[in-house]
Amino acid sequence: MRDVAVIGIGITKFGELWERSFRDIGIEAGIKAIGDSGISGADIDALYIGNMSAGAFVNQEHVASLIADYVGLAQTSHVPATRIEAAGASGAVAFREAFLSIASGMHDIVVVGGAEKMTDIGDELANSVQAMAIDQEWETVFGATYASLHAMMARAHMERYGTTREQLAMVSVINHRHGALNPDAQFRREINIDTVLRSGMVADPLRVFDMCPLSDGAATVVLASADIAEKFTDKPVKIKGIGQASDTISLHDRRDITTMDATVYAAKRAYDMAGIKPEDVDFAEVYDSSTISEIMAIEDLGFFDKGKGGKAAEDEKIALGGEIPVNTSGGLKSRGHPVGATGVAQIVEIVKQLRGEADKRQVEGAKIGLAHAIGGTGGTAVVSILEAMR
Amino acid sequence: MRDVAVIGIGITKFGELWERSFRDIGIEAGIKAIGDSGISGADIDALYIGNMSAGAFVNQEHVASLIADYVGLAQTSHVPATRIEAAGASGAVAFREAFLSIASGMHDIVVVGGAEKMTDIGDELANSVQAMAIDQEWETVFGATYASLHAMMARAHMERYGTTREQLAMVSVINHRHGALNPDAQFRREINIDTVLRSGMVADPLRVFDMCPLSDGAATVVLASADIAEKFTDKPVKIKGIGQASDTISLHDRRDITTMDATVYAAKRAYDMAGIKPEDVDFAEVYDSSTISEIMAIEDLGFFDKGKGGKAAEDEKIALGGEIPVNTSGGLKSRGHPVGATGVAQIVEIVKQLRGEADKRQVEGAKIGLAHAIGGTGGTAVVSILEAMR
Numbered sequence: 001m002r003d004v005a006v007i008g009i010g011i012t013k014f015g016e017l018w019e020r021s022f023r024d025i026g027i028e029a030g031i032k033a034i035g036d037s038g039i040s041g042a043d044i045d046a047l048y049i050g051n052m053s054a055g056a057f058v059n060q061e062h063v064a065s066l067i068a069d070y071v072g073l074a075q076t077s078h079v080p081a082t083r084i085e086a087a088g089a090s091g092a093v094a095f096r097e098a099f100l101s102i103a104s105g106m107h108d109i110v111v112v113g114g115a116e117k118m119t120d121i122g123d124e125l126a127n128s129v130q131a132m133a134i135d136q137e138w139e140t141v142f143g144a145t146y147a148s149l150h151a152m153m154a155r156a157h158m159e160r161y162g163t164t165r166e167q168l169a170m171v172s173v174i175n176h177r178h179g180a181l182n183p184d185a186q187f188r189r190e191i192n193i194d195t196v197l198r199s200g201m202v203a204d205p206l207r208v209f210d211m212c213p214l215s216d217g218a219a220t221v222v223l224a225s226a227d228i229a230e231k232f233t234d235k236p237v238k239i240k241g242i243g244q245a246s247d248t249i250s251l252h253d254r255r256d257i258t259t260m261d262a263t264v265y266a267a268k269r270a271y272d273m274a275g276i277k278p279e280d281v282d283f284a285e286v287y288d289s290s291t292i293s294e295i296m297a298i299e300d301l302g303f304f305d306k307g308k309g310g311k312a313a314e315d316e317k318i319a320l321g322g323e324i325p326v327n328t329s330g331g332l333k334s335r336g337h338p339v340g341a342t343g344v345a346q347i348v349e350i351v352k353q354l355r356g357e358a359d360k361r362q363v364e365g366a367k368i369g370l371a372h373a374i375g376g377t378g379g380t381a382v383v384s385i386l387e388a389m390r
Numbered sequence: 391m392r393d394v395a396v397i398g399i400g401i402t403k404f405g406e407l408w409e410r411s412f413r414d415i416g417i418e419a420g421i422k423a424i425g426d427s428g429i430s431g432a433d434i435d436a437l438y439i440g441n442m443s444a445g446a447f448v449n450q451e452h453v454a455s456l457i458a459d460y461v462g463l464a465q466t467s468h469v470p471a472t473r474i475e476a477a478g479a480s481g482a483v484a485f486r487e488a489f490l491s492i493a494s495g496m497h498d499i500v501v502v503g504g505a506e507k508m509t510d511i512g513d514e515l516a517n518s519v520q521a522m523a524i525d526q527e528w529e530t531v532f533g534a535t536y537a538s539l540h541a542m543m544a545r546a547h548m549e550r551y552g553t554t555r556e557q558l559a560m561v562s563v564i565n566h567r568h569g570a571l572n573p574d575a576q577f578r579r580e581i582n583i584d585t586v587l588r589s590g591m592v593a594d595p596l597r598v599f600d601m602c603p604l605s606d607g608a609a610t611v612v613l614a615s616a617d618i619a620e621k622f623t624d625k626p627v628k629i630k631g632i633g634q635a636s637d638t639i640s641l642h643d644r645r646d647i648t649t650m651d652a653t654v655y656a657a658k659r660a661y662d663m664a665g666i667k668p669e670d671v672d673f674a675e676v677y678d679s680s681t682i683s684e685i686m687a688i689e690d691l692g693f694f695d696k697g698k699g700g701k702a703a704e705d706e707k708i709a710l711g712g713e714i715p716v717n718t719s720g721g722l723k724s725r726g727h728p729v730g731a732t733g734v735a736q737i738v739e740i741v742k743q744l745r746g747e748a749d750k751r752q753v754e755g756a757k758i759g760l761a762h763a764i765g766g767t768g769g770t771a772v773v774s775i776l777e778a779m780r
Contacts, residue, residue: 059526061443061446064475065477065637081476132450246459246469249459
């Protein structure tokens with residue numbers, strides 16, 4: 001396989017962007033990334049789009065064709081344009097497919113966009129769309145929701161490992177602290193443990209501030225074969241390892257609901273490919289759709305022993321300045337979570353850090369970064385490991 | 391790039407399968423293909439699923455995770471499971487992504503499934519789902535439908551090239567003749583030109599028998615690196631060329647509505663990769679979502695000069711026994727069109743023909759077959775060229 005590098009990044013502000021359309025934000029992120037990379041439209045060989053549910057959110061499927069058209073590539077170079085859907089991992093899986101298309105030798109320069117417009121329909125309908133990521137016939141029909149399944153994971157984790165309500169809250173506190181430093185984040189104010197504990201109950205023990213928001217937003221990265229990357233940028237970032245894995249779509253079919261095996265397998269594949277161990281990772285963007293989700297992730301990725309994730313949050317080991325800063329972007333909780341965009345937005349943050357362009361949230365001496373995305377409650381996971389090429 | 395071969399195929403009956411669920415038909419096709427290929431579940435490295443709109447049809451996104459789970463691969467080998475959406479080309483794009491995953495060296499054996507369950511919701515709602523393949527903001531909102539856009543293409547083709555109403559009808563007559571020989575086809579009775587001309591008007595000049603049906607169905611193929619293919623089958627079929635292209639999603643933005651440029655570019659890429667010319671193709675499965683769609687396809691693929699497709703149908707050059715048999719499966723019109731499954735079902739037919747297993751519809755001396763799928767009205771096209779390895 002050929003080596004592949006990220007040569008450009010672009011992202012919109014995340015939030016409730018009521019004055020912007022799906023295609024509008026997709027184009028903004030795309031144009032920023034193309035500008036950042038120094039390529040021209042004619043250099044682009046293919047386009048990959050991560051998107052969960054434009055069909056339900058904005059009544060539009062076939063969105064890769066739509067984006068190719070509206071960025072002006074459909075009628076000029078007629079690039080292959082491919083849409084990937086894997087719920088919350090859509091952007092991350094699109095990133096992997098783009099990687100494979102270059103690694104194979106089929107393409108040299110490929111653009112990967114992730115986009116979602118979630119706030120044009122009401123909250124209730126948006127929640128029912130999100131529920132399409134879990135098993136409709138064996139979960140949703142019986143009243144399970146995305147949040148209630150996370151609550152079950154939280155309860156089990158608390159019971160088995162002694163994880164505390166306050167430790168869960170600290171995940172949110174740290175992510176808000178980071179997000180306050182990110183100009184593109186949806187929520188930019190710091191909170192404290194009381195903010196979380198006094199917020200409305202969603203699904204016991206999880207409260208509003210334990211859960212990520214609904215968001216609009218888009219992110220784009222430009223990939224190139226590593227051997228030509230330095231023609232376009234003096235700060236190429238190599239994709240050192242990438243792993244994807246599946247697990248049962250239903251939570252009740254898992255062997256253990258305090259571990260996401262999809263994360264464990266995806267991470268093993270990525271570490272093996274990169275030839276590194278968890279302790280070699282300097283910082284990470286992980287999937288904090290809920291606070292318990294982040295705690296399980298930092299354990300399943302091997303950063304902390306199983307059951308020690310809560311304590312790691314309490315001790316601020318995952319905060320900027322800590323042992324392994326996690327979600328310096330603010331994560332899903334504070335940066336926001338436009339579902340299909342998240343996996344690509346994570347790569348944008350990793351690349352900013354590796355380039356030394358993360359400003360007030362810069363991780364000192366960042367050499368190796370890891371991105372981790374989840375679909376549903378863990379039916380899909382993708383882990384990507386990136387390293388500055390120089 | 392490594393060479394890739396098809397080593398197994400499986401397909402369900404297509405039709406209104408009201409007693410079967412989405413996951414049920416997906417599993418049937420998958421198990422048939424795995425059985426046909428001689429692999430075991432543990433041999434499978436990855437799963438790709440082509441599906442347009444399970445979100446709208448059966449309220450379920452994240453369907454690659456769902457299928458991986460229900461075929462028993464999620465909890466055992468935790469295979470990467472990736473869903474592709476490109477409207478009517480979903481299955482074909484999934485086939486190309488699976489090809490790339492093996493060509494790159496990442497995987498050795500990959501399963502590609504296509505599935506759609508369209509008839510559980512009413513016809514009117516199903517038509518509005520299909521309309522999500524075209525531009526919602528600039529076509530659907532102004533009253534354009536999938537059929538009416540095809541009617542505009544037909545009118546323009548008739549006006550410019552003298553294509554007749556009867557020639558359009560002959561496409562349907564031939565596809566029904568072929569489909570009558572295919573036990574898995576949705577409609578298995580022969581029709582004549584009068585059947586078409588007397589059927590109800592859909593969008594002038596196109597009538598019910600000019601348009602493909604709504605269908606349920608699934609199809610699966612198993613791909614392997616060519617160097618190991620003969621360990622599993624004595625009839626491997628090589629993927630000799632594969633090309634994908636985009637065009638504007640809106641019909642009104644095209645330079646010419648009597649040609650689908652996406653087909654022209656996808657075909658050029660596939661022919662170049664295969665090192666062949668259109669005249670080297672022995673038979674083809676093309677995208678006849680309407681009769682005009684097939685006429686444009688056989689021209690845009692280079693089988694006949696632009697404007698001569700209608701005459702080729704009239705002269706039965708595309709019928710079994712003709713110059714280049716097209717849609718021996720019955721095509722979308724007679725075999726049926728479960729949107730996400732179609733691109734994979736086309737590959738199943740090509741492989742059956744190349745293996746000499748197409749029974750009464752066998753093309754004599756079939757050596758090279760071509761599959762052609764379209765998303766929307768031509769916003770996406772994929773062309774795949776296959777050849778028997780021995």
